[in-house]
Amino acid sequence: MLADRKALLEQEIRKAQAEAANMYLSIAIGGGDVHSKDYQDLKEKISNLNFDLNAVNLLIAQGHK
Secondary structure, three states: OHHHHHHHHHHHHHHHHHHHHHHHHHHHHHOOOOOOHHHHHHHHHHHHHHHHHHHHHHHHHOOOO
């Protein structure tokens, strides 16, 4: 169960990071604001997903399945 959750989290992180990279490129080229609500929300989502992934990795390392 944790291995499945780990795979899902990793997939969601990659997807969100790709979206953030594209958004950042748009901001950099278009002179946008990195403090925009959409960009900050996406950064927070990535942080939360990474936090969850770290917890899952810790549980797996402790021998939980």
